[in-house]
Amino acid sequence: MGGICRGELPLKDEDLERMQKDNFLTRAEILRLYKLWVTLGGNYYEEPKIVLSNKITTSIPNLSVNPWGDRICFVFSSERDPLSGLCSLNFDDLLKMVNAFHFRTPIEIKHYWTFKLYDFDNDGLIGITDVCQCVRRIVGPTMSDREIKEIVHRVFGETDLDGDETLSIGEFASVMRRFQFGFARKFSIKI
Numbered sequence: 001m002g003g004i005c006r007g008e009l010p011l012k013d014e015d016l017e018r019m020q021k022d023n024f025l026t027r028a029e030i031l032r033l034y035k036l037w038v039t040l041g042g043n044y045y046e047e048p049k050i051v052l053s054n055k056i057t058t059s060i061p062n063l064s065v066n067p068w069g070d071r072i073c074f075v076f077s078s079e080r081d082p083l084s085g086l087c088s089l090n091f092d093d094l095l096k097m098v099n100a101f102h103f104r105t106p107i108e109i110k111h112y113w114t115f116k117l118y119d120f121d122n123d124g125l126i127g128i129t130d131v132c133q134c135v136r137r138i139v140g141p142t143m144s145d146r147e148i149k150e151i152v153h154r155v156f157g158e159t160d161l162d163g164d165e166t167l168s169i170g171e172f173a174s175v176m177r178r179f180q181f182g183f184a185r186k187f188s189i190k191i
Contacts, residue, residue, distance in 0.1 A: 024104040050088035062189040101189040125166040
């Protein structure tokens, strides 16, 4: 087994090959991400196999300054604690998250994950409550609930193709195609 610096690889070849095959990341990018993972206290083969989301959001610069950082970790996590709001990610979760935000990932996959981020109640639709939460997350406490509701009403007026006050993933993708250039550039995480 060859390594990056004449040492042994931190991941088994078969795992590394599977990770490469299943993602748009290179071998070097996966190894760099795994090095970060180990720095955070995680391990792929032994306990602890998970890292708490708050540790991840504070360690990755793009997440630490992002008002969506905790939500991003929540969506990609395989273990969630509804009481504390914290979630745990294993290395495969982190890999999936970084892959979704990678510059080589096709825009359709990015649209899918953005839809999941905006679907706060996880019902497969983006409804009025979801969009209110999105706007509140973006603007913080600077706007009143009334102002947010006005924005949400305008959003649905321009995007809700069938008038049911929800956006299906198809309607959402249609809207997102209009903003493809700026979106692809902003929907990224650098490791």
